[in-house]
Every structure is written in structure tokens, then in C-alpha cells.
Amino acid sequence: MDGFPWGAFGAGVAVAAGAALAVMLVTFAFALSRGRHRYVDVAWGVAFTAVAGSAYGMSAGHGDPVRRALVLALTAVWGLRLAVHIARRGRGHGEDPRYEAFLAKARGSRAAYALRAVYLLQGALVLVVSLPVQAASYIPGTVGPAAVVGGLLWLTGLLFEAVGDHQLARFRADPANRGRLMDRGLWSWTRHPNYFGDFCVWWGLFALACDAWQAAAVSVVSPLLMSYLLTRGSGKALLERHMADRPGWADYASRTSGFFPWPPRKRGGAPER
16 A cells, blocks of 8 residues: 555645535524524534545545545435434424523623634534544555445444434324333434444444554544543533433433443343443
């Protein structure tokens, strides 16, 4: 395998930063016009797709064409599915209570605070988390076994996200379930099938960068950061603090795995996984 093209990769990262920033700034302007910032959640998946597109274009002549196309396709399918799902879920609703509470802390202009603490921060996270997507695009060697492993992990993750979201949407659409906790289907195996799916997707995309040690070394921060955010940061931990006072939550948590899928336990079962 030829050496990793560090110069081209560095230029590509700069362009990717511009792509992520552009998505966030356009979303910020749109959110201001609508008076709510929940649209930034839709922009999350779109920004990853934009970064993958920029990496695909900038890596032409450097990376293997098959791997470049694969990375772009996997990222775009994941990112656009997520964006469409969140857009549909939020249709007709007002501001997300999370952003309302967060922006209430602003001193001075709420718009300036939102731009700095929400949009620019998320744009920076997109750039860091997408490093495997960018690095894999520049690997000159042909696709190896790591890509197969990565593809299977990605597919597992996408299925958990898509199926879990679909099951939850159907559950909430039934008036008979109003006020009840979702504990069926994948939600009986893990309290967070969508977060577990996200975890698999990003470890899978990282595996695509493992055909070259240089690409793996520069991008391993991505799945580690996503794992932390999903389990300890703004994902599972934050949501469960919000859900802790819901009727039935303690019982549900006692019999359902906290993150990694596992057969549901009997009531009052063993500690969570």
C-alpha cells in the first residue's frame, strides 16, 4: 500500500469543516426565522452527509474508488434517514424543551448564545466524529476484511435505529398507550435501541478506516467520543435522568438492559448491562 496522503487529507478536513459550518449556519438562519432551534437536530444528519460528500470529492485521485463510494453511501443513508425521521417526529411541535431550558441560561442575546453553544459546538462535533469517514476516503489500498466487519456493524446499527424508531412511533400513535412506557420489541431488549444503533454505526464506520493504520490512528477518537456521548453524555444518561420520575420507569429499568441488547429479565432481575 502506498503512503497515506497526509497533505490531501489535511486539505480535505478544512473543506469538511466548511461543509459542516455551512449546514449549521443555514440551519441557524432558518431556526431564527421560525423562532425555534429544534431544527438543529435535523441538521446533525445532514451535516454528516455534507462532510461525507466533501470527503468523496476531495479524495478523488487519492483514495480507493470502491471504499470512497462505500463510505459516502453508508454515511448518507444513515444521516439522511436520521434527518428525515427527526423532521417527521417534530412536525407540528413547538420548541424542544431541552433547548428551551438550555437557552434560558443565556446572558444577553439568546440568538448569539444559541449560535455559539449549540450550532457551532455541534458543527465542531460533526467534524471530529466524522474523522473515520474522512480518513477512510483517502486510503489508497483496496478494500480489505476490516470493511466487511465495518459494513456488518453499520448494518446492525442502522437496523436497530430504524426498527426501534418505527416501533416507538407506532406505539405512540396508539391512543391506548398514552402515558405508558414503550417496553415492546427491541425496547424490551435495550432501553435505548436507537443509541445502541448509533454506537454500532460509528464503530462500523471506524472499521472502514482500519485498512490503514494511519487512518485508524487519526480517527479512533471518533467512536470513543460517540460512545461517551451516547452512554455518559447527552444520550442515555441525560434521557434517563429525564425519565426517572415517570410511572413504571423503575420497574422497566430493572428488567431491561441499559444499553447493550439482552433478553428481558424477570421483574426485579439482575443489574443492568
